[in-house]
Amino acid sequence: MTGPKEPTQDEAAPGHTAVPDPAASAGSERLAEPVQRTGMFGASGTGDTSGYGGLQVRRAPRLSSPRPYGSYFDEMTDALGASLATAGVSFDEAVEQVIVASGELTLYVRREQLLAVASRLRDDPALSFELCLGVSGVHYPAAAGEELRAVYHLLSITRNRRLRVEVTAPDSDRHVPSLVSIYPTCDFHERETWDFFGLIFDGHPALTRIEMPDDWRGHPQRKDYPLGGIPVEYRGATIPPPDERRAYE
Amino acid sequence: MTAPADHQTDDGGSATAHGDPYAQDQGPDDDYDEGRVYHVSGQDWDEVVAAAADERVSEERMVVNMGPQHPSTHGVLRLVVTLDGETVTELRPVIGYLHTGIEKNMEFRSWTQGVTFCTRMDYLSPLFNETAYCLAVEKLLGIESEIPERAKVIRVLMMELNRIGSHLTAVGTMGLELGATTVFIYGMREREKTLDLLELITGLRMNHGFIRPGGVSMDLPAGALERLREYVRIMPGLLGEVRALFDAAPIFLSRTKDIAHLDVTGCMALGVTGPILRAAGLPWDLRKSQPYCGYESYEFDVPVQHGADAYGRYLVRMDELDQSLRIIGQCVDRLAATVGEPVMVSDPKIGWPARLALGPDGMGNSPDHIAHIMSQSMEALIHHFKLVTEGFRVPAGQTYAAVESPRGELGCHAVSDGGTRPYRVHFRDPSFTNLQSVAVMCEGSMVADVIAAVASIDPVMGGVDR
Numbered sequence: 001m002t003g004p005k006e007p008t009q010d011e012a013a014p015g016h017t018a019v020p021d022p023a024a025s026a027g028s029e030r031l032a033e034p035v036q037r038t039g040m041f042g043a044s045g046t047g048d049t050s051g052y053g054g055l056q057v058r059r060a061p062r063l064s065s066p067r068p069y070g071s072y073f074d075e076m077t078d079a080l081g082a083s084l085a086t087a088g089v090s091f092d093e094a095v096e097q098v099i100v101a102s103g104e105l106t107l108y109v110r111r112e113q114l115l116a117v118a119s120r121l122r123d124d125p126a127l128s129f130e131l132c133l134g135v136s137g138v139h140y141p142a143a144a145g146e147e148l149r150a151v152y153h154l155l156s157i158t159r160n161r162r163l164r165v166e167v168t169a170p171d172s173d174r175h176v177p178s179l180v181s182i183y184p185t186c187d188f189h190e191r192e193t194w195d196f197f198g199l200i201f202d203g204h205p206a207l208t209r210i211e212m213p214d215d216w217r218g219h220p221q222r223k224d225y226p227l228g229g230i231p232v233e234y235r236g237a238t239i240p241p242p243d244e245r246r247a248y249e
Numbered sequence: 250m251t252a253p254a255d256h257q258t259d260d261g262g263s264a265t266a267h268g269d270p271y272a273q274d275q276g277p278d279d280d281y282d283e284g285r286v287y288h289v290s291g292q293d294w295d296e297v298v299a300a301a302a303d304e305r306v307s308e309e310r311m312v313v314n315m316g317p318q319h320p321s322t323h324g325v326l327r328l329v330v331t332l333d334g335e336t337v338t339e340l341r342p343v344i345g346y347l348h349t350g351i352e353k354n355m356e357f358r359s360w361t362q363g364v365t366f367c368t369r370m371d372y373l374s375p376l377f378n379e380t381a382y383c384l385a386v387e388k389l390l391g392i393e394s395e396i397p398e399r400a401k402v403i404r405v406l407m408m409e410l411n412r413i414g415s416h417l418t419a420v421g422t423m424g425l426e427l428g429a430t431t432v433f434i435y436g437m438r439e440r441e442k443t444l445d446l447l448e449l450i451t452g453l454r455m456n457h458g459f460i461r462p463g464g465v466s467m468d469l470p471a472g473a474l475e476r477l478r479e480y481v482r483i484m485p486g487l488l489g490e491v492r493a494l495f496d497a498a499p500i501f502l503s504r505t506k507d508i509a510h511l512d513v514t515g516c517m518a519l520g521v522t523g524p525i526l527r528a529a530g531l532p533w534d535l536r537k538s539q540p541y542c543g544y545e546s547y548e549f550d551v552p553v554q555h556g557a558d559a560y561g562r563y564l565v566r567m568d569e570l571d572q573s574l575r576i577i578g579q580c581v582d583r584l585a586a587t588v589g590e591p592v593m594v595s596d597p598k599i600g601w602p603a604r605l606a607l608g609p610d611g612m613g614n615s616p617d618h619i620a621h622i623m624s625q626s627m628e629a630l631i632h633h634f635k636l637v638t639e640g641f642r643v644p645a646g647q648t649y650a651a652v653e654s655p656r657g658e659l660g661c662h663a664v665s666d667g668g669t670r671p672y673r674v675h676f677r678d679p680s681f682t683n684l685q686s687v688a689v690m691c692e693g694s695m696v697a698d699v700i701a702a703v704a705s706i707d708p709v710m711g712g713v714d715r
Contacts, residue, residue, distance in 0.1 A: 102388050102648050130517045133651075134682060136662045136675035151662060153649050153677070157517075157531070160538050164649060185520025188685050196352075211348040211714055220353055221673075227350075227357050 033058040036142060059143075065100040072161055073105045079126040080107075080117070089116050106164040111176050114167050118182045121154060121163070129154040129163060132183035135190055137197035139222045147171040148199050152179070152186075169199060178204040196221035310338065315699065317346045323422065323703060324710035328687070335696050340688045344681075347714040355674045359640030360386055361601065363671055365458045367661075371678060371712030372455055373418055376411040376447075377654040378712075379460040380404055382674070384541060384650035385663040386462040389643050392594055399590040400464035401543045406477075406580035407450070407459065408542075408652070409573040413484075414443040415655040416566045416573075417491075423563065423704035424495065427504050435491050439484070446480060449473055452612055463600050464593035470607065474585055481578045488570055495563070505559040509690040509702035512557045519689065520682045523657025524569070525706065528554045528561035535653040547576050559705035566655075566707075599641050602633040640669040656680050656707055676715060680708040 036059040039052055068074050077098060081091035094113035099106040109117050121129040133153040140147055146168035154163045169176050178201035179186045190201040191210040198219035201207055209216060218225055232239040316327035325346035331339035351370055355363045367382045368375040387393050421436020444454045450473055451457040451466075459466050495501055511519075516526045526533055534551040536544040552568030554561035593600040606615035622630040645667040651660040657679030664673040683706050690702040 101646050102391065104648060106647075131522075132520060133658065133660055134520065134677050136673075136677070138647075138664055138673045151647070151675075153660065153662065155658075157533055157538075162539075162649070164647075183520070184518045185682055185685065188681060192681075209345075211345040213345070220350065227353060 030058060033060070034144065035059075062097060064098045069098070069100045069105065071103070071105075072159075073100055076105070076127065076161065076163070077107075079124065080120060083120040083124040083127065084116065087116055087120060089113060104162065104164060106166055108166050108168070111167045111169060114165075114177050114179070115182065117165065118152075118179050121165075122182055127156065128158040129156045129161075131155040131157060132179065132185050134188075135179075135186060135193045137193040137199055137221065139197055139224075141171075141223050143168075145170045148174055148197055150176050150193060150199055174198055175200050175202050177202050178207075180204055195219065198222065313696075317343075323708055326684075326703070326708065326710055326713075328699065328703075330691075330696065330699065332696060337691050337694055337696055337699060340691045340699065342684050342687050344684065344710070344713050347710045349715065351715045352674055352676065355671050357670065359669050360462055360643055360671060361640055363674065364461055367674070367676065368456050368458050369711065370676060370715050371654070371656070371659070371680065371709045373415040373709050374411055374654050374656070374659075374712075375456055376404075376407045376460060377652055377659050378676070379457070380408060380542070381650055381652045381654075381659050381661040381676070382663070383460050383462045384652065385648050385661040385674075386643060388648040388650055389646055389663060389665050390462070390599065390641075391644070392463065392596065392599065395594050395596065396464060397591045397594070398543075399468075399584070399587045400592045402580050402583045402587065403465050403469065403592060404460055404542045405544065405547070406577060406584070407447070407457075407465075409576045409580070410443055410446055412573045412655045413570055414440045414447070416570055417443070419655070419704075419707040420491065420495075420563060420566055423701075423707075424501075426700050426704045427501060429495065429498070429501060432491060432495050435487075435494065439487050439491070442480060442484070442487075446473075446476060449476060461593070461601055463596070464591070466593075466601065467605050467612075468592050469584065474581055477577065477581045481574055481581065484574055485571070488567070492567055496567075502560065504697070505563060505701050505705070506556070507558050507560075508694070508698050509559045509705050510557050511686055511690055515686065515689060519686045521657070521686050523653070523655070523679055523683065524562050524565040525683060525686070526657070527552065528565045529557040530555040535651055535658060539651070541650070541652060547579050549573075549576050559701045562705040562707075569655075597632065598636070602629075602636050642667060642669055643671075651677075654679055656709070656712070657683060676712075678712040678715065680706075680710070680712040681715075684708045684713055 035056050037057050039055055069077065077091070077095075080095075084091055084094055093110075094117050095107050095109055097108035099108070107117075121127050131154065133155055136151045136153075138149040138151060140149065148169045148171060150167045150169070152165040152167075154165065155161075156163075167176050176199055178190055180190065180201075181203065186201075187205070188210060190204050191207060193199050194201060194204075194207050195209045195211050196219055208214065212220065311332045313330045313332055314327060315330055317325040327343040327346065329341045329343060330337055349369075351366045355366045358366065363382060363386075364379050367378045370378050384393075387396065417436045417440040421433040421440070424430070424432025424436065447457065448454050450469055451459040453459075511521065511525060511529060513526070513529045513531050515521070516529055516531070522533065530553060532551045532553045535541070536549075537551055549572040552565050552572065554564050602618075604615035604618040605612055606617070608616075622633050643665040645665050647662065647664040649660055649662050651658050653659075658677065659679055660677035662673075662675040662677065663671060666672040687699075687702055687706060690706075691699045694702075
């Protein structure tokens with residue numbers, strides 16, 4: 001991620017008032033971000049005793065990592081851009097953000113372009129990501145408009161490289177295109193992510209629950225799904241949640 | 250248990266006339282009105298066979314539920330097999346019977362406590378689960394370069410011991426399922442020696458909780474190196490006994506050679522890794538291609554077979570046992586040279602503060618450590634209390650760490666929001682992915698080959714369902 005910009009010598013020198021102050025523009029950009037929360041962090045649902053109830057904390061700006069990314073990441077993103085161009089899609093159109101952290105490259109791909117990107121990643125000899133290591137879902141209830149994520153890990157055996165592709169979907173429209181047609185291994189993995197997060201993979205041949213019983217209600221790995229306390233039904237008999245099974249009075 | 254599915258039987262009510270007292274007509278609302286259902290409860294095979302010999306039924310396909318409690322389905326795996334005579338025309342694996350919500354539970358415990366959960370996933374390779382998780386946490390913490398050398402050697406040693414135990418179970422149960430009970434007994438006998446060592450070093454035979462973020466929970470006990478040397482000395486002969494029984498046994502060969510075929514293209518499409526991929530001819534091993542824990546400094550080979558069949562997978566596993574013994578031998582030499590060096594990161598904000606010591610009644614709290622925090626230093630007590638109850642904070646971000654488990658690539662996708670608990674941990678378990686290939690391996694083959702195919706995939710349902 002980018003830190004605050006170092007002022008260059010020109011900007012630091014007196015008399016150049018025409019140059020906009022980078023700190024001021026960063027501040028106005030910050031104020032344009034949506035509010036993430038109000039008040040102090042920590043307690044929620046109780047009265048504000050901190051005196052900071054009016055505090056507004058805005059979401060951190062989402063910035064791509066600056067070039068050069070290092071390692072093989074520059075070459076790979078360039079190759080993907082060139083490959084997408086042949087398919088008539090520009091890189092910026094398909095990838096909204098590029099993050100390099102702890103030696104791993106993450107591409108945030110717009111869900112409309114996921115199939116195009118995945119097929120280029122698999123088929124282009126310069127990329128050759130033959131192996132998909134499945135889908136992992138993540139739920140961020142606080143990130144309005146992009147609550148649900150599908151995270152794909154790809155591996156190129158030819159080039160011995162790894163790549164992570166992340167796709168977001170709002171909770172109100174939980175649809176992501178299925179990659180089963182490109183990577184058949186995603187079959188079980190997408191069923192698992194549907195089961196646990198409620199993400200609907202459009203185009204999956206049989207999107208059914210895989211770990212939970214077929215008639216289970218809710219998607220257990222979501223953050224709004226509690227741990228435990230679920231009444232269990234087995235062949236018509238119900239078993240109350242653990243905290244209600246026995247009463248000591 | 251079995252239901253002819255091809256066409257509607259005209260008179261389901263006549264089932265009792267065939268002598269099957271369990272297949273009773275329950276009217277048009279019967280759940281099973283798509284065909285006749287036989288509930289097999291034992292000792293009634295004569296009736297089932299007589300009913301199946303009925304000419305109207307014998308024209309139909311049979312849908313058989315293999316499992317979820319069949320002994321040769323490796324635990325609670327259910328295979329819905331459609332049979333045309335003895336030929337499998339369709340096979341669908343059904344899983345989820347062992348789902349325990351480990352990933353959800355981990356979100357409600359500290360990063361260190363996560364080890365206790367993930368070790369229970371794939372119960373035949375617990376130390377691999379722990380290592381994959383710890384590597385991911387260490388990557389997020391940015392302390393990969395600070396892990397002490399001795400801790401890395403112990404991790405490699407434990408993983409290779411665990412690989413031997415896991416492969417011996419795979420080969421042994423494969424023998425049992427194909428009718429070779431002696432191989433099973435031999436495999437379990439040899440595995441017992443491995444588990445004895447794991448017990449000596451970690452205190453437990455399974456579910457060790459031994460590898461922790463930052464290193465390992467404790468150093469080797471006294472006498473461990475001698476036991477390890479003895480193990481490396483005797484094991485090749487014992488493994489040779491298994492190979493002498495199995496490698497060229499005609500019945501075993503005819504049941505596994507050219508059975509359950511899956512080539513490299515199929516492996517790539519279905520995400521299959523591990524011995525199945527190497528038996529198809531691709532020498533892909535993360536220990537060589539993307540080394541972790543210092544594997545690049547060990548001498549070992551990657552065994553490959555080219556049959557792409559169940560027999561090749563057996564041979565790959567047996568060859569990997571020899572390579573694991575080679576690595577263990579090198580680990581023992583390195584451990585002998587680093588006696589007394591630390592096995593946990595020096596950063597006291599991450600390294601587990603509890604010190605264990607061997608007392609007269611076994612392993613327990615170190616009296617010195619207890620004396621220090623209880624009567625010498627208030628700050629040490631606060632530090633201990635904070636780190637044990639609350640845990641350490643892990644910087645926000647996400648990472649993926651993978652290890653070569655006995656069954657293939659075991660990956661851990663860990664997401665942190667900057668707190669003391671994992672925000673989300675997802676495990677890419679190789680059994681889960683490899684199990685998808687069972688349909689491709691079996692459709693079109695004989696029903697008996699299903700057993701050989703599942704045995705050659707070696708799925709562990711604890712890892713599949715998590």
